[in-house]
Amino acid sequence: MKFIKSIAIAILSLGLTFQAANASTELKVDTGNKQKRVLLVMSSLDDMGISGKQTGTWFTELAAPYYILTEAGHEVVFASPEGGEAPIDLLSMKAPFTTEYTERFLKDDVAMFAASHTRKLRNIDYNTFDAVFFPGGYGLLWDLASDQHVIKMIKDFYETGRPVAMVCHAPAILRDVKLSNGKYLVDGVKLTGFKDAEDAEIELDKHLLFSLEQDLQLRGAKYLSKANWEPNVVVDGTLMTGQSPASAAPLAEVLSKALVK
Numbered sequence: 385m386k387f388i389k390s391i392a393i394a395i396l397s398l399g400l401t402f403q404a405a406n407a408s409t410e411l412k413v414d415t416g417n418k419q420k421r422v423l424l425v426m427s428s429l430d431d432m433g434i435s436g437k438q439t440g441t442w443f444t445e446l447a448a449p450y451y452i453l454t455e456a457g458h459e460v461v462f463a464s465p466e467g468g469e470a471p472i473d474l475l476s477m478k479a480p481f482t483t484e485y486t487e488r489f490l491k492d493d494v495a496m497f498a499a500s501h502t503r504k505l506r507n508i509d510y511n512t513f514d515a516v517f518f519p520g521g522y523g524l525l526w527d528l529a530s531d532q533h534v535i536k537m538i539k540d541f542y543e544t545g546r547p548v549a550m551v552c553h554a555p556a557i558l559r560d561v562k563l564s565n566g567k568y569l570v571d572g573v574k575l576t577g578f579k580d581a582e583d584a585e586i587e588l589d590k591h592l593l594f595s596l597e598q599d600l601q602l603r604g605a606k607y608l609s610k611a612n613w614e615p616n617v618v619v620d621g622t623l624m625t626g627q628s629p630a631s632a633a634p635l636a637e638v639l640s641k642a643l644v645k
Contacts, residue, residue, distance in 0.1 A: 417512070420457075422453050425464065427471070445554075445629055449549075451489075461513070521552070555596060555600065556596040558605075570600050578597075578628060615627075
């Protein structure tokens, strides 16, 4: 009888553990913030590996969410792994890639100061934020995508029901994010991100550390895309992704509305 009782207790224990692991993504956290806070995380790198090509955050993917979110009454805090000035991709500062948001940002002393004085990410208590937004750019393939602090932060936001918004190349950061139950976050999840065909169109595909489109699908993601450079936002639960630079503004709008629900 004691043996049977021990087996029953063990099975019950395993069942509770399984339930807890699967319930993790259902846990909700209320920061208590009346003014919702969004942590906007930028790359600290300005080069594409050993290619010699300059990179950084894609400008409109920083500028558009900044204005859309702040004008909706939310607080936006810029952060990066190294802190200080986070590089902007020079190509994104030239036509035809500039937008009304980038033009405005360049003339905005407060916005420019914030971008050149980002907070050091590891010095921030991200549990005081209601959402996290990752703009794209190629540098993040070399720093954010392999940063264990960033990977854990995304897991924690996702498992506590706080929105994770990522545009263009930023969804590549999800490649190695695993949930508490050991499953890849992207497994079975609908998402989008910059296409291989879009990288090839600007002849940067051969310089990439890895392919966002291919690697996320290898981990079970349901990758959805539209024609090159078209706006495309995919929402699956609290994960919100945008395909291209043109998706930055509509993605920020989706996030802003989610924060006031």
